[in-house]
Amino acid sequence: MRRALGEKWPLFVGPVFILLTWELLSRADVIRPTFFPPPTEILIRAGIIFDAGSGMGGDIIATLLRVLATIFFAVLIGVALGIAITASQWMERGTNTVLAFLYPIPGVLFFPFLTFLLGRTEMAIILTALVTPLIVMVLYTVAGVRSIDRTLLEVADNYGADGARRFFGILVPGALPSIVTGIRVSLGFTLIAVIAIEMVGASNGLGQFLWSNWQILRVTDMYVALLIIAVLGLLSSVGFDAVADRMLPWRRDVQGAQT
Amino acid sequence: MSVQAKAKVRLNDVAKKFPGQENVTALEGVSLEVAESEFVSIVGPSGCGKSTLLRLVAGLYEPSSGTVEIESSKPDRPKTAMVFQEHALFPWLSVRENVMFGPRNRNMPKKEAAEIADEQLARLGLARFGDFFPHQLSGGMKQRVGIARALAQDAEVLLMDEPLGALDAQTRTLLQEQILELRQQTKPTVLYITHAIDEAVFLSDRIVLMSARPGRIRDIVQLDFGPDRSPELRGTSEFAALSQDIWNHLRDEVQLAMAVDDR
């Protein structure tokens, strides 16, 4: 244990060096503290998370709820749709073409259109955020179903699994490793979309907090928001991996079989 | 062709073509009857359509022409249960759940299905492993779970597609003996594919020799050892002579198949 740590010392060099340099340069007025306040001050200022008056706690919750709602619908609709279209090659290939076109369009571009339709509502925000994660979930689910060993599908047929049993017993668990990867990718896109939409069109949320504090040049608060967004990003990637590995007890075997 | 008992499986002039760029004709003019409780092995060069034949019997493929019939003894009894070459266990189900898979699909209550599963697992010496996941088992154990899964189906016909193909020689010898025991205990009707001629001779009542693609039946060898043979059969000179004889029959076809592949 100690030796492992001893070998891993370079892990701390980068962050410590950057933060220390930043702190010193800022304190020495080499970089302007108005724009680059020392990290320690940002950390102290992070106390506003728990301060009812600043409203930041509410912004964090608003962003979290939007992210969770979006990913929930993306997974639910994306998996169902993804599995359904694998039933027909025409559906699958056709959908693929459509999604290949839509995928590289940033979801936030649909915000004006959806606000025409729905006004500046939560509904418009979540539907906009949903665009890219939904595409991702469909693509990964289709890939997951395609990756199921053909023989396992023959077992399902030969042993009489049809309808719901085939769907929930074979297709969903068979595609699950790919679906889980899809959820990880979708979480990243959801966070991007929600923050971007909040920056331009919401009355609360971390993105709105970030953007409005920057506009009135309350820079320290902007950094606090950035810090929290970074933490959310870490949770959505590294944190998600830790949870996902526990969720699939057979995953090792599946991955082993694929490599 | 001898017909001792009622025919359980009847293939009538079956052909199977796979349309596509190459238009493969996998099987042509195959007619075969398998009697109740008979153990029939199919040997033939790689790619001659053995697996295709089994999948036709399982109803996984439709024949391009001809008919496949399976005699039902009870209306609800599954017609076929297949054992696959690469075990084909569901990695996300425990060993017991894998064996319960067929009965559960027929809406058998969980408890009853679990009892059947445990019984079959015990029969194959896997009683302790019901709660394991497949990735925690060795290759031979996985293959036995695959066999237990098929037995739990209690189907009219047991279909085995090179069930021991992926195993090492010792495990394979051991499992051959377990399959022989199974034959003696439950008297199933079996269609068995193998590449190993000695395995076919050791286990079967009849051996079907197939020709290179398009697969046709070239010859059928009747064996008279009866179901109550013992493992010592392998050591007899009769056994060796028969195996050699069958190989002599097959050699040309295997060479032909390789020549086709080389083109």
Add this chain to the structure above:
Amino acid sequence: MSPSVYRGAQAWAIPIVLLAVWETSTRAGLLDPRFFPVLSDILVTAVDQLVNGRLGLDLVLTLQRLMMAFALAAVLGVAIGVASGRWRTVELLIRPITDTLYPLPKIALLPLFIIIFGRGEGAYVITAFATGFFQIIISTRGSVRDVPSDLIEAGRNFGATGTRFFTRLLFPAIAPGLLNGLRLGMATCLITLVAAEFVGAEYGLGAMIRRAGQQFAVEEVYAGIVLAGVLGLLINLAFRLVTPIVLPWQRPAQRAAGGQKV
């Protein structure tokens, strides 16, 4: 029908039907034209705006920013990615930074970059760069790691050392993964760039869509979105055309498989 024609038909049947349904139902007035303009009108608007309006300028600006951001991201990303895939110390040094910044939505850094670089081009180029940069580091590192170690040992054994090791062994070995990473990197650059323009810029494709949205110019909004999609398709197409030139030894089937990776 030959298999490839059949595949093509399968790929395009649904898109064409969708477009036809859109065109006819909007022409017939079944959908509210304030929200769903006629398809051909959108295309006419797009062309008109490109030729006569400001859209042409916006597009050129976006492409300029994209090229700068991508060029920078590709050079730095590949260099750092290869280094961290090859040397454990480098990997440990940059790991905490990539782990933290890769999942951070780069659009959130836009205000910070505006503070640093001012309201000019720099902020948008850097925001887009940051996205592609981390994407390319991570996929390059992955490709370097995936090179079978016996291939490396065999190469060493036959005297591929020094620069020769990189030019004759490592780069050919990682080339397919590298190209796929660059493709993804360029696509993510584009996505972030247009989003950043949408949020904060005065000019550029994203900014044009925001403007049009504020003026309720629905056709222009659609035209902008279509153009963004076309740009994405062009990136994929460009990489598909370049791949056989750069990787002549790869078989077409492998190439197709590599290209399909999401």
